[in-house]
Amino acid sequence: MTTTSVKRTNRKTKGKPRKATKRKVNQVSIFDKMLRAMPISEAQVQKGLTWGLVAVFLLGTYSVAYYSGITERVKTEVAAAVGRAGFEVKRVEVTGVNRLDELKVYEITLAQKDRSMLLVDIDDVRDDLLANGWIKEARISRRLPDTLVVEITEREPVAVWQHQGKLSLIDKTGYPLEEIQKEEMPGLPVVVGKKANAKFSQLDALLNAAPALRPMVTGATWIGNRRWNLEFESGETLALPEGQQTASAALLNFARMDGVNRLLGRGIVHFDLRDAERAYLRMPPKDEPVEPTS
Numbered sequence: 001m002t003t004t005s006v007k008r009t010n011r012k013t014k015g016k017p018r019k020a021t022k023r024k025v026n027q028v029s030i031f032d033k034m035l036r037a038m039p040i041s042e043a044q045v046q047k048g049l050t051w052g053l054v055a056v057f058l059l060g061t062y063s064v065a066y067y068s069g070i071t072e073r074v075k076t077e078v079a080a081a082v083g084r085a086g087f088e089v090k091r092v093e094v095t096g097v098n099r100l101d102e103l104k105v106y107e108i109t110l111a112q113k114d115r116s117m118l119l120v121d122i123d124d125v126r127d128d129l130l131a132n133g134w135i136k137e138a139r140i141s142r143r144l145p146d147t148l149v150v151e152i153t154e155r156e157p158v159a160v161w162q163h164q165g166k167l168s169l170i171d172k173t174g175y176p177l178e179e180i181q182k183e184e185m186p187g188l189p190v191v192v193g194k195k196a197n198a199k200f201s202q203l204d205a206l207l208n209a210a211p212a213l214r215p216m217v218t219g220a221t222w223i224g225n226r227r228w229n230l231e232f233e234s235g236e237t238l239a240l241p242e243g244q245q246t247a248s249a250a251l252l253n254f255a256r257m258d259g260v261n262r263l264l265g266r267g268i269v270h271f272d273l274r275d276a277e278r279a280y281l282r283m284p285p286k287d288e289p290v291e292p293t294s
Contacts, residue, residue: 092148206247246276
C-alpha cells in the first residue's frame with residue numbers, strides 16, 4: 001500500500017485588494033488652534049504667561065505685606081529718615097492773603113503731627129484751611145527741602161447779614177465769613193431776615209435790573225420768605241411784589257418814575273408797588289400844632 005503525501009500550499013487570492021494599515025491621526029486641540037491663529041509666536045505666549053505669574057506672585061506678596069502693616073511701617077521709617085536728613089517742614093510761604101489773618105494760615109498748616117515732607121498730608125491741610133470762612137480755595141505744594149507753599153483765594157465780602165441780633169459779613173453767594181460788631185460795620189448794604197443771606201444772589205440780580213438805583217440802596221429786608229423791601233440812603237422804603245420777574249419789572253418802573261419825577265429825597269416815607277395796577281406812597285405824619293398854655 002502506497003502512502004501518498006499531499007502537500008498543501010497557501011495561495012494568494014489574486015484580484016483582492018490589500019487591507020490598508022490604519023494610521024494614528026494626531027488631533028489638534030482648540031487651545032492649539034487659538035495659539036496658531038494669534039499673531040504672536042508660541043514662545044512669546046509662554047514668556048507672557050511667565051511674566052504674568054511673576055506679577056501675580058509680587059502682587060500677592062505686596063498684599064500680604066500691606067495688610068500685615070509691614071509697608072506702612074517701612075513707609076514711616078523711610079519718611080522719618082528723610083526728615084532726619086533735613087527734609088522736614090521748617091518754612092511756610094503764604095500768598096493771596098488780604099483780609100484774613102496770615103497767622104491763622106500758618107497755624108493750620110503747621111498743625112500736622114508729622115513734619116517730615118513725605119508725611120505731611122496735603123489733602124488734610126487743604127480741608128483744614130477750607131474750614132475757615134474767608135478761604136474760598138487753597139492749593140498746597142511741597143518745595144524741597146523744607147518748605148510748604150500755600151496759595152489762598154479769599155472770599156470777597158459784599159454785604160452784611162443781620163439776623164437775630166447778629167451781624168455777619170457775607171460773600172456774593174451768601175456764605176457767612178465772620179461775625180462783626182456794630183462799630184465795625186463797613187460801607188456795605190445790609191440784608192435783614194431769616195435766610196436773607198441765602199437769597200442775596202437773587203437780590204443782586206434784582207438790583208441789576210435798575211443799575212441807576214443800585215448805588216442808592218443801603219439795605220434790603222427779606223419779608224415772609226417771599227419778597228423784598230428795599231431801603232434807600234435818603235430814608236425811603238420800597239415794597240416790591242413777589243416773584244423775581246415781577247419784582248424786577250416793578251423796580252425798573254420805579255427807576256423810570258424817579259428819573260422823571262425825582263421821587264427819592266422828597267420826604268416820602270414809603271413806596272408800595274405790590275399792586276400791579278397802581279402804586280401807593282405814604283408821607284410822614286404831620287406834626288400836630290401845640291396849643292400854647294396860658
